[in-house]
Amino acid sequence: MEKRVLVVDDEQSIVTLLQYNLKQAGYEVLTAADGEEGRNIALEQELDLIILDLMLPKLDGIEVCKQLRQQKVLTPILMLTAKDDEFDKVLGLELGADDYMTKPFSPREVVARVKAILRRTQLQPEPVVVQEEEKDLLQIAELKIYPEQYEAYSGDILLELTPKEFELLLYLARHKGRVLTRDQLLSAVWNYDFAGDTRIVDVHISHLREKIEQNTKKPVYIKTIRGLGYKMEEPKGE
Secondary structure, X not given: OOOEEEEEOOOHHHHHHHHHHHHXXXXXXXXXXXXXXXXXXXXXXXXXXXXXXXXXXXXXXXHHHHHHHHOOOOOOEEEEEOXXXXXXXXXXXXXXXXXXXXXXXXXXXXXXXXXXXHHHHOOOOXXXXXXXXXXXXXXXXXEEEEOOOOEEEEOOEXXXXXXXXXXXXXXXXXXXXXXXXXXXXXXXXXXXXXXXXOHXXXXXXXXXXXXXXXXXXXXOOEEEEOOOEEEEOOXXXX
């Protein structure tokens, strides 16, 4: 079954270019010319990925991203912008975008990035019984992480994580007890050069803490190691 990608951009030349290249790569492509239309399609349709321009009529990309995440739409979002602006970049990721590209770009690069995001976020089509999952289970106290299912639980509650939040949590859990620098996390989780924008890591750590910690002021899972980075720990008993 073809993966469905929504392209939201008001520049018809870019829409045509992306639509052609994504179709050639085997994707079904939906398009929208403004943020309001894009948001509505994303709320109504089953999508595998959204390519979202930052500067759009009616609703800009930041607002679309924000509204979709508020509505619990966790479809991966690849944000596009003509501005090479660190504030826009961080803000977009802060509001729930999963990846970021600056115009002008190569269509091949976009397709490669789409493939990478979908490969990372591919869920198993059939539910797997718990007994079969146990071999893949990472558990730290009440936190249970199933890499194959792209799911994490706090106790019996399924955590609503964006794909990038899940990848960050998984990497921290797999390196439990090790201090990881922000640059290490950037390289491992985003796996391409973000030109040292380590605030992106801090933003995602903050989001993760909101979802897994009872008290974000006194985190028990993800500890800040001042001057170095972060470390995932087994919470100590009361």
